[in-house]
Amino acid sequence: MPGKFTLRLDSSQMVLALKCPTAHDFAYVQNLSRKREDKVAMDRGTVMHGLLERYYHGIWGKLGPSEAMNFAVNGLNELKKQVHLQDDDYKLLGMRFMEYCMKYRNDKIEIATIDTPQGKKPALEVGFSVVLVDNDMFYFVLEGRIDMITVMSGHNVVWDHKAQGRSYFLFGHSVQCLNYTLVSNTNMFMHNYVRLHQKVQPNTFDRKLNYMERWLQIRWKKKVIDYFYKIASSRMEGRFVDKDFPQPACADIGYGKKCPFTDVCSEFDIGRRNAIIGLNYMPRKAWEPWSFDEIGLEIE
């Protein structure tokens, strides 16, 4: 898009920009990530998502629950190549996944079918890039990847699988819920929690259906575009990050997680700051919301 200011953001990038522009700048403008980041939780999530994706692929292909479960477990070795976990982690993940299949084996779930250039496919890991604004000056694209879309009484439901080390509920009208339902033309968003407790507890498996009112979605679409303009204009003016005033007090972002940019953010001296970046950070892998097919989704 020559001559236009292009901004492509997914829900996480938007949230970080709203929470802390400085952190957003480090992560998505300078593209930094920590060299020695603890990735266990993320890797566990990757494996659980992979197993669920294969399981529901099997269900869409008319396998029974047990066959679909075996089909998914047979793919575990392939998933192991994408992560770095210990044997105990794989044991826990495999066991929890099978307990999940047993728990929901009698639930009838209809996976939506989507048309792609390669033919009909299940609505699993649906990547999207939706153009929000395309005018003389700006080209804004909202991106993301939806875990699963099902059909319930003729209506689509967007699903997001959450593998959690500890139990907590996510906000039912979060940026992700609003964005994903907006681009999918639906009002319903399901959080599908799979908690990685050592032993199954009453809340190890949980599902929460969230409803987005239509008026809220109409207002949200306007708000998203406002956020994009705000972020774009700040970046164009070069004052998105107030580098002279880091705020280390905000470093605890909850659930025991620390902002990964605390050390570089709280360093005032530019030379030392650059040295810290060289020592502790590396380029972040570019985010691409879809890897197989580009799925065209439109919003009214």
Ligand code: SF4
């Ligand atoms: S330490 Fe605080 S101000 Fe600095 S990048 Fe992190 S969240 Fe933002």
